[in-house]
Amino acid sequence: MSNDELVVNVLENSNYDEVSPSLTEFVRTYIEKLVSDISLYVDSSIVVENISTVDKYKASQELSQDITGIPSAYSAIDGEPAVLTQFAEQYSKLGIDSFDALAKEALLDFLNLHNGLFIVLLSKLNICELSLDPPKQNEYLDITTEVNGKITIIPVRFSFGVVKFLLYELPGSLI
Amino acid sequence: MSKKDIKLLVCDDSILARKSITAMLNSFGYDNIIEVSNGEDAVNRYKEEKPDVVFLDIVMPVKDGITATREIREFDHEAKIVVISSVGTQTHLREVIKAGAKDFIQKPVDKDLLKQILDNNLE
Numbered sequence: 001m002s003n004d005e006l007v008v009n010v011l012e013n014s015n016y017d018e019v020s021p022s023l024t025e026f027v028r029t030y031i032e033k034l035v036s037d038i039s040l041y042v043d044s045s046i047v048v049e050n051i052s053t054v055d056k057y058k059a060s061q062e063l064s065q066d067i068t069g070i071p072s073a074y075s076a077i078d079g080e081p082a083v084l085t086q087f088a089e090q091y092s093k094l095g096i097d098s099f100d101a102l103a104k105e106a107l108l109d110f111l112n113l114h115n116g117l118f119i120v121l122l123s124k125l126n127i128c129e130l131s132l133d134p135p136k137q138n139e140y141l142d143i144t145t146e147v148n149g150k151i152t153i154i155p156v157r158f159s160f161g162v163v164k165f166l167l168y169e170l171p172g173s174l175i
Numbered sequence: 176m177s178k179k180d181i182k183l184l185v186c187d188d189s190i191l192a193r194k195s196i197t198a199m200l201n202s203f204g205y206d207n208i209i210e211v212s213n214g215e216d217a218v219n220r221y222k223e224e225k226p227d228v229v230f231l232d233i234v235m236p237v238k239d240g241i242t243a244t245r246e247i248r249e250f251d252h253e254a255k256i257v258v259i260s261s262v263g264t265q266t267h268l269r270e271v272i273k274a275g276a277k278d279f280i281q282k283p284v285d286k287d288l289l290k291q292i293l294d295n296n297l298e
Contacts, residue, residue, distance in 0.1 A: 041283065092191055102190065109191040112234065113282055116261020120281070123264035132262055134188055134236045 006044055007035045014048035022053075025127070026071055027152050030167050033121055037114040038156060042091045047157040053150040057166060062141035063107050064166075065115055069130035075115055076141060076166040077107050083161030090158070108135035146171050178204040181297065184226040185210050186217035186243070187259070188235040192282070196230060196259065199286050203293065214238030218246045221254065228296045231276075233260040233267060241267075241274045248275035255296045259284060 001009070011017075011032065020028050031051065038046055057078075064076035077084070081099035088106035089096040096103045112135050119130040143151060145168060154165040183205055187193045193210045200208055209224055211217050215238040217231060229247065233240040240258055247254045258271045261282040271279050278292045 094191070094194075105190045109189045112189065113261050116234075116263075116282060120261075120263050123266070129264055129266040131264075131267070132234045134234055 003036055003040055003044075006039050007032055010035050010039070010046060010048055015050050016048065019051050019053075023152065024071075024169060026073070026122075026169055027167060029122065029127075030073075030075075030118055031152075031154055033118045034114060034154060034165055035156075037110075037117055041110065041113065042087065043158055045159060049155040049157055049162065051155075052153050054153060055145050055150070057141065057143045057151050057153070059141040060139075061104075062136065062138040063104060063111065064137075064141070065108070065111050065135040066133040067115055067119065067130055068133055069128060071128070072130075072170050074143065074166075074168040074170070075111060077111055077163060078141065078166060079163040080161060083158075083163060086160040087158065087163050090160075104137050108137065111135055143168060176297075179207065181205055181228075182207045182209070182224060182226040183293075184208075184217060184220060184224065184229045186212070186214065186230065186235070186240070187232040188212050189232070192232065192259075196284060196289070199284065199289055200293070202286075203290055205293075214240055214243030214246075217243045218250070221247045222250060225251070227255065228293060229254065229256045231256055231258050233258060233262050233271070241270050244271065244274040244276050257292055257296065259289075 059078045067073040084107060085099045085103050088103040091110045092106040115132055122128050149171045151166055151168040155162050183200055185193055185196050185208055197208050209220055211220055213235045231240040231243055244256050256276045257278045258276045259280045263281040268279060277296055
């Protein structure tokens with residue numbers, strides 16, 4: 001099965017078709033590219049669980065990266081430390097076995113790689129030209145959206161647990 | 176010049192990326208590698224060490240890779256700079272070329288391409 005077929009297959013088995021009409025093209029493209037990048041660089045045996053949108057999101061740590069330009073967006077990774085540790089190891093193959101600085105670096109490296117490939121895709125499709133800020137990590141994550149803003153949560157199940165990917169497309173910057 | 180005399184500078188804010196690029200360069204037989212994590216340190220170390228080839232990321236804290244490329248080239252018009260980044264958009268590629276970089280490698284780094292570009296820059 002090609003990677004494109006795998007992406008279609010993974011998304012067909014999720015609620016993607018149901019929720020996609022309410023999502024912008026930017027968010028839909030992000031989700032499709034995310035599934036593709038995870039299957040290429042982390043693990044192809046994945047299931048996308050129910051994609052949802054929320055107004056607020058809190059987490060015990062922030063592992064994020066801003067996508068800048070028009071539109072601009074905030075992206076982040078969240079999950080249980082043990083699961084994030086496994087994800088970091090599966091991606092980096094560096095022998096990571098605890099949720100330490102190296103594990104967080106690996107998670108941010110994946111986020112940076114995926115976001116970079118995502119904006120390259122948008123550029124190739126002549127949709128828009130965006131840039132990235134350096135990835136950041138902080139102790140707490142507390143996002144409250146602006147009016148009409150929605151944070152899209154993309155939960156991806158691996159054999160070792162669920163990793164949540166967050167994307168908040170900033171209102172006012174939509175194309 | 177033998178491989179042991181060649182000095183390379185790798186600049187990326189990601190420890191993983193630095194480890195990965197350095198490991199590839201080591202496997203090509205190059206051991207004299209300076210690692211830094213932002214564009215400002217890259218400019219400063221370039222001025223001190225005058226490496227033969229510089230590998231620079233674009234998205235970095237303190238000073239980005241495009242600004243660092245421009246500053247290194249202002250200091251040394253012969254500087255050989257290869258930009259390695261995940262953000263290979265049309266706009267970024269134009270900026271990279273305008274700043275004076277010799278080549279661009281899209282992440283994730285292809286080892287054969289890295290070797291080919293390094294060899295070309297060392298000729």
